[in-house]
Amino acid sequence: MASMFSIRLPKKLLKRMRERKDINWAEALREAIRRTLNEPILPVTIENLICSLRDSNEWGMLLCLYLKAELLSPHYVVRNLEIIYPGRATEIIDRLNSMLRERGIDPSLSGSFEGRTLRDLVKEGLLMYGVYDEFEKEVREKLSKENWDINKVVWLLSQYFIEDLYMEYEPAFSIEPHGFIRTLEIMLDKEDVTNIVNKLVKIGLVFWDYYSSRAYSHEMIKGADYARPIFAEFFTNKSYLNYSTDLLKDENFLAFLKWLSREYGLDFRAIMEYAEERAKAEFKGSKSFDEVLEELIKRGIVLIDYWPHRRRVGRRSSMPPHWIYKLTPIAKREILPRLLIEALSKLQL
Incomplete structure (x- = not known):
């Protein structure tokens, strides 16, 4: 999992660095930091493989x-590659598997080296030798050519992936897709948005994956690790939040907040899938619940998440699927403090 940090440099030094287009400075800095900390080097076979593929532009x-290193399901490696490189997925996988076998590496990347999994070592190598940088650059270039709707979808995903940029731990960057897809259908007024998700896969921003355990089995949409800086930038972009101060006095918005806060405060409201209509009937506004929900989703204020069915395992009971209604993190950060100030201003203290 990649993290970001910044350094301050003299202007002249930065100017000289920018003049050297032939040097990947991020890669050079990573290598210098690793040497300074005396971090263990990668296995030579993995290092040589990554550098060889990079130098021959085998992207x-x-x-x-x-x-292979990131996804849980090998079948979904094929699925994603087929979306990105139609008709070439099998060829790419076969060629890579052949190269891995020639170097004595299990094509499934199982196993470990000095206490670290091969999967983690491969991802570290891709980061250290500038592959992540190139992937991120390519994604940025592709997004710059896309329309507003696609960029708003990326913004919406960032609201699912990230709760708080300043958390001490990195977010998982994966979601069960039902809630996101339902939200996206409402936001874009479309009945089927699978092609839009696949467009993001083709861009290289997210990938399909599959999680399976004794308790859960479900698909996932997984954000690319190298795209974390992109999602972070979208996460804080207020231009996708359609908010005005009039909202604080809107009776239907206030009624929605009251409805939302019945169980867990304003964090979220979890509703069993089969009980959703009954829960909607509790809404007390001048418009219908669905009308208000649609408006708030389109304004970037509310999203719907999903908890999948959980099977009974050991002492843990089974759990039916739930729809999760909640404010987007940026709406929570921008609107709730103003709502509190508005309420306090009405008190005669």
Whole structure:
């Protein structure tokens, strides 16, 4: 999992660095930091493989290597590659598998080296040797050519992936897709948005995956690790939040907040899938619940998440699927403090 940090440099030094287009400064800094900290080096076989593929511009195979290291399901490696490189997925995988076997590496990347999994070592190598940088650059270029709707979808995903940029731990960057897809259908007025999600896969921003355990089995939408800086930038972008101070006095918005806060405060409201209509009937506004929900989703204020069915395992009981209604993190941060100030201003203290 990649993290970001910034350093301050003299202007002249920065100018000289920018003049050297032939040097990947991020890669150079990472290597210098690793040497300074005396961090263990990567296995030579992995290092040579990554550098060889990078130097020969085999970006499809490098992406395949990343997906092998990142995704839980090998079948979904094929699925994602087929979306990105139609008709070439099998060829890319076969070529990469052949190269891995030649170097004595299990194509499934199982196993470990000095206490670290091969998957983690591969991802670290892709980061250290500038592959992440190139992937991120390519995603940025593709997004810059996309329309407002696609960029708003990326913003919406950032609201699912990130709760708080300043958390001490990195977010998981994966979601069960039902809630996101339902929210997206409402936001874009479309009945089927699978092609839009696949467009983001083709861009290289997210990937399909599958999680399976004794308790859960479900698909996931997984954000690319190298795209974390992109999601962080979208997360704080207020231009996708359609908010005005009039909202604080809107009876239907206030009624929605009251409805939302019945169980867990304003964090979220979890409703069993089969009991959703009964819960909606509790809403007391001048418009219908669905009308208000649609408006708030389109304004970037509310999203719907999803908890999948949980099977009974050991002492843990089974749990039916739930729809999760909640404010987007940016709406919570921008609107709730103003709502509190508005309420306090009405008190005669």
